[in-house]
Amino acid sequence: MPKVSDAYREARRDEIARAAMRRLGSQGFARTTMSDIIEESGMSAGAIYSHFASKAEIAQHVARLTVGTKVEELIDLATSAQPPLDPVQIISFVLGAAQEAGIPPTLLLQVWAEATVDAGVREIVVETVERLRGAYGAAIEPWLEAKGRQTDAASVQSVVDTMIGLSQGFIVKSALFGRDDPMAYLSGVAELLR
Amino acid sequence: MPKVSDAYREARRDEIARAAMRRLGSQGFARTTMSDIIEESGMSAGAIYSHFASKAEIAQHVARLTVGTKVEELIDLATSAQPPLDPVQIISFVLGAAQEAGIPPTLLLQVWAEATVDAGVREIVVETVERLRGAYGAAIEPWLEAKGRQTDAASVQSVVDTMIGLSQGFIVKSALFGRDDPMAYLSGVAELLR
């Protein structure tokens, strides 16, 4: 297997998955048919099935592209900031990055829902949330330290769970009510923290 | 139309919707077929279609039963508590009630996802979230007052948005990782509030 072939193959898979994503956000997984994906991609059924064995496999690739984005790189910036970013800044940083990456919240919500039904998608989503937990943990520790708070694993993780919850809540809100500004959404947290 | 007939009709509709709900949490809307609902309900296709015009109509009734539960009654208790309940107590109260009502978080997540795709379901979900916002607002005001915080509409709403976000985040977490204890989930909020 030559290297070029692999790269081409992966590029083609991404191309198909991205075509699917353009419909999934508004139609959901079930209502997006193979015909839709064929039409949207400009390819043929045969071409698509030469890259994916089934529609479910496409769904899993979509999940990877959607929730599996370079979390760590984003957080690298957060951890090196001086003075340390506070929880609200960290969350709005990540949410803003997701927005700028062009991932519609409706699509994220669809992927989460699909994760409760498709084991392959679930694995991808769970793994990504775990990575995000790690990243939030690393990003928030400097702030906790600067504030003289406890920085043992349990304390950090409980704060991280709250941050994850707020992030997911923002996605749900945006998916249901339309795109929103993370900073405005998080103003209530600042209000609570006073 | 005699009164008995209406009551019977509504009871029958609930019966069908509840049969559907038993499958929806694990299978999702798309993978739950009419055959599934027929089987689970013990009725026949004809019987079901005499009460619902389509599968989408069943989905909307499910949404009503799932997210449209007596939010206000729950909050009545919260508003009258002395001393006033704090944000964490209010949220865990509502989340605990949802758990005890036997609504699986996976089903809630499915309904939210369906709301982004089905306008009828969306309307029901949006309306319910609005009611929940009102209820959270009423429940949190005594606490804000006791703490000497601002109680103008904008300030209250920003705190409420955070509470809603945390609630929805808890549902997403529970749906993906399995049932969880609201109090434990919210310990991070207390940690932040210190």
Place this chain on the structure above:
DNA sequence: GTCTATAATAAGATAGAC
């Protein structure tokens, strides 16, 4: 790898008897 045409099946919904 990719195409067109099509097979195989499954799904939502209805007809007509009771």
Place this chain on the structure above:
DNA sequence: GTCTATCTTATTATAGAC
């Protein structure tokens, strides 16, 4: 209102030529 049987359509996936 409810049942059984069935119609119609849409959908996933494959076959076989290029």
